[in-house]
Amino acid sequence: MKDVIIIGTGLAGYTAAHYLAKSNLSVLMLEKSKTVGGRAQTKKISGQYFNMGPHAVYKKGEGAAILEHLGIELHGRSPKLSGEIYEQNDAYTAPFTASGLLASSYLSWKERKEWMLLIMRLSSMKIDDVPQQSYEQWIESNVRSDRVKGLLYALGRLASYCHAPDIISAKVMLAQVKIALGKVLYLDGGWQSLVDQLHNKAVLLDVQIKKESNVQQICTDEKNGFKLTLSNGEIIYGKHVIFTGEPQALNQMLDIEHPYRDDLSTMKAVKAASLDVALTKLPQPKRLFAMSTTDPLYFAVHSSYAKLSEHGDSIVLHCLKYLRPSEQANNEQVRIELEQFIERLQPGWKNEVITSRFMPSITVNHRLPRANEESPLLQSLAVIPGIYVAGDWASPHSMLLDGAVSSGRLAAEHIIREMR
Structure with a gap:
């Protein structure tokens, strides 16, 4: 009893x-x-630490504050916001930092101004004031430029792991985006x-x-x-x-x-397909992060900021496809799609593989x-x-x-x- x-x-x-x-x-x-x-849980495979897909702790989120209150130590580092964005097959510098915004040719000067003002608005936004509508409805009502819309859809996927802007609550999605802008933390040893x-x-x-x-x-x-x-x-x-x-x-x-x-x-659960890979080295060491605005794809090298291997020089990266609710994807096609996205960023990566794990349908969140x-x-x-x-x-x-x-x-x- x-x-x-x-x-x-x-x-x-x-x-x-x-x-x-x-x-x-x-x-x-x-x-x-x-x-x-x-x-x-984190699985150790061939001396490499694999979370169940790419995991990150939002430093400004309520969860991190509660865990620290309980005496849980969060060891790791925050990734840089620099990286690349893809539109179809074209690559651009990601405009997520001040230097990235200046260096990127993705946005026109008019679009850069709209994007900067939007980021400032998101940072100070009161979520309770957001109307009851979908994330897509909110974006279409508040953003003019199609490319700025694409960035906001990609940022929403990144913050929530969810690819259903026409369904998901704008309140919840914008809350996720807001805390994601406050940086994330990759944990040494994984979430284990x-x-x-x-x-x-x-x-x-x-x-x-x-x-x-x-x-x-x-x-x-x-x-x-x-x-x-x-x-x-x-x-x-x-x-x-x-x-x-x-x-x-x-x-x-x-x-x-x-x-x-x-x-x-x-x-309905939020689902994703994940390809976790450990390499002996990165063919392109400076390419650590990428997202697509036209496809629901994500790539990041978490081991550049957290210890994820028993071997100090190993590389652990994650490539993810955000799935639509109830999407019945062909597992082999999804795997090929993820491998091709890695190849685009890290040509020749297959020659450096230590081990990998493909999960065609993982539950990211049990409720959309x-x-x-x-x-x-x-x-x-x-x-x-x-x-x-x-x-x-x-x-x-x-x-x-x-x-x-x-x-x-x-x-x-x-x-x-x-x-x-």
Whole structure:
């Protein structure tokens, strides 16, 4: 019998566990797999550290502030904003810095002025004042130049990993863009460094962590609050539950009527295809970052700013394609597309490959935040009294790490108030 049972050991679950344990509540975390960390895990392959695609911590985001408050150290460096942008097959200097803007031939002088004013406006923007509309509607209403629009669409993809401007909420997307402009951080050792610190601190706080424990059913129990049945038949009781997995999976677990069944079942995930590559050296050492304004493609060499290899001179880079919702892409064609984009930037790179990993469809965020979406569930995080949700999909105004960590903290705070 525990005060709180947390289903899932990702960043949201561990964040909640820390706040709860520090309030002297007994906490049990259940993880269905053999390892903890969820999608924040880093795999070591041939001595190279691969995140599940390109990961970055937004330095100005709520997630970084919460992790630092919990005593989690964020070791790494911020990448430079310099690089290249592609329009069709033409390459230009990226106008994301003052020097880049002056050097780039991508924008006319009139367009440069519009772009500078737009960046200044985004930096000081109050997100609450943004109307309920899609990101595409906001851009079409506020930007004149087609090339400035293209830059803003690319910047939105970069900040949110989402390629659905006609669907995604302008409020959420602009919030992501705003914090992305405040620089990002690539972590030494990958995001496993976050997972390891959170796990070790949770153990020191007497949080119990039980792996290979797959929850099949959650139902109410008059005496103990909630009864959880595991796939091996084991029964566990808890006064409160925090669920941090996929939203659709919660519907399958709950043997309880609740008003959010349709909300959970209809959530669409943000997806991407990722090619992670380790090289002995970069054929073009100065080409570290590129995006396309006409294709949803991204390239970055994360190891230039973070230690991502047991071997000091190895290179780890990521190439990503942002996928449309429900896009049924041909895996081999997508892989070829990513390889060709790398070849455009790093000709001859295949001669330097140590190892690589291709993931044709990874979940970036379990919920694509839609325009005009106002779910009472995301405001309260309570499916029913005593059962809360947390995760990258459970925050109404943020995504990715910020959504996961902030919702984990809020769910814990709701329970702490209840218990008091």
